[in-house]
Amino acid sequence: MLHAVIMAGGAGSRFWPESREARPKQLLPLLGQKSMIRATLDRLGALVPRERMLVVTTRMLAQAIADELPDLPRAGVLAEPCRRDTAGCIGLAAVEILARDPDALLIVLPADHAIGPTAVFVQALGQAVRLVEADPRRIATFGIRPNYPAESFGYIERGAPLPEAEPGTAAFTVQRFHEKPRIDVAREYLDSGRFYWNSGIFVFRAATILDELAAQRPALHRGLQAIAAHIGAADYPAVLEREFAALERISIDRAVMEHARQVVVIEASFDWDDLGSWQALARLAGHDEHGNTVVGRHVGVRTEGTIVHGAPDHLIATVGLRDCLIVHTPDATLVANKHDEEAIRQVVELLREKGWLDYL
């Protein structure tokens, strides 16, 4: 049966101070009324029933996510004992689901991406599912056609067209997965027309991903098998705690995808953004005639290219600014050069050093 695995363990310090350790990006309504994870679940609703959705997150976030998703069964939120990157996350989800459904086919995706329109996305997932059903060893993924030489994404290099791709769909074998490139390499990728951004959305059988892990990362697979062997047993929590912590920290891309043989890439027909930064958010939200993107109450004098993210009950006034980022929350305000967004992480680190933990 078809299941959805929603990866929701991210910390999202790029959106500080709006995002906090206890309320990271996936729990924020960055694009409107719904939190990112709520929107992700709703988007999948036409394809996968709630009982077959599994949200994998951290212990710190489990309760907040359960509260955010009251329609999800209690077993629908799985808290990892610790962070072990996407290979551990997906591996754990695979063994948990496989214990109940030996034929499980998984849609795996992050909880905090901007995707639309929903109908197009659902149709694209349906195509991926059919490609995997046609060949159970297959791993299907979605590639995003790049429109600029991004350095912040991994890339997928496509190979030969898949003959069985449905009309109107571009699907290919995968030549290779590439890690985040330098700018000159990213330009080559863009110019070649054969490279996609790696969306981080996959469709595969649970058994297939575990077989690939067994072949490529045997130690990691042994740890997962040890966990699988105790599902339903009294000592399961203790075994999970011990074995999961011992897993290698590695992404699913590096652990499996880069060397898996039967990976196919479908060119995404939907709009996609990983919403990795305030600038990405502003890009999606659009801007006024001065290039400003504003959420909340604002007055500006000679203000251009600026992102203002506040609240209706707190006024933000700007004078003589260009390309700034201003984020106001009840207990903390960030003012940054918007081209210096990466350094927001440094603020979070400084706060930790100073012991000002209330702001994390």
Place this chain on the structure above:
Amino acid sequence: MLHAVIMAGGAGSRFWPESREARPKQLLPLLGQKSMIRATLDRLGALVPRERMLVVTTRMLAQAIADELPDLPRAGVLAEPCRRDTAGCIGLAAVEILARDPDALLIVLPADHAIGPTAVFVQALGQAVRLVEADPRRIATFGIRPNYPAESFGYIERGAPLPEAEPGTAAFTVQRFHEKPRIDVAREYLDSGRFYWNSGIFVFRAATILDELAAQRPALHRGLQAIAAHIGAADYPAVLEREFAALERISIDRAVMEHARQVVVIEASFDWDDLGSWQALARLAGHDEHGNTVVGRHVGVRTEGTIVHGAPDHLIATVGLRDCLIVHTPDATLVANKHDEEAIRQVVELLREKGWLDYL
């Protein structure tokens, strides 16, 4: 007898959002624990008893000022019916005080300047009082030796040295008062060595200033005489309301000083700043090794030459900023280029246009 007239009617929109209509600069503790007006009164305390201090302000501010100065007698706060610039303010104070003390000698000064050390200031005022006592027609004022070609101050051009100046004091006849100059003219003033900034602090007999007004601004003087004639009468409030509103709006400099014959200027031996802007405040408060002046809780990454004015319970984080001004208050935050401070007034005007009166 010696009286102090403290002009406290200013709106101070330059310090928005810290200053508001109901809580302008003179009521703010911009330089420490004390409000500006509290510090002004305390500074005068060694020279003038509380019963001979008169704070002239607006109706909107009268109660807040009385609350701020509980040691002042009830009659020590005089509320103008409307704003009529410094000639109206000083003229009204003069007729009020003259009604009780025909020989009154007035120290007139703004409520919101930064002045120190107190002992030096008090000594300088004493010298001015003695110069006026020596020649009752005299108007004494203080000139500040300029250290840069300021365009934001009026200037006083000095004439011949006064022979009776006390040892260690530089006092001169006044050649001329000059309005705020353009930058090239300001440079000439600075280079000449004969020009002082007009401090707005005066010492004169109440009768003298009214005589000068009578000679130079007869209509304004007639209005004041009409008010004076009803002091203590039942219809005084109505007469004040009517006559004061009819007064010409003009500064005491333009109305009297520029053409008064017996004005003398004493070179200020005290430190003085009109604290006309956030930058002036930062100049007085000093800065750290990155040129930042910070009040409140702050973390900065690559932040230089920036003024941060917040509170201990709200964090302001800055990233990649230079020469910015950030002022955080519970209901409004200002982010400005600090070289664009004049435009803060435009924010206040925009708020009025939008009807967002809560922020004024």
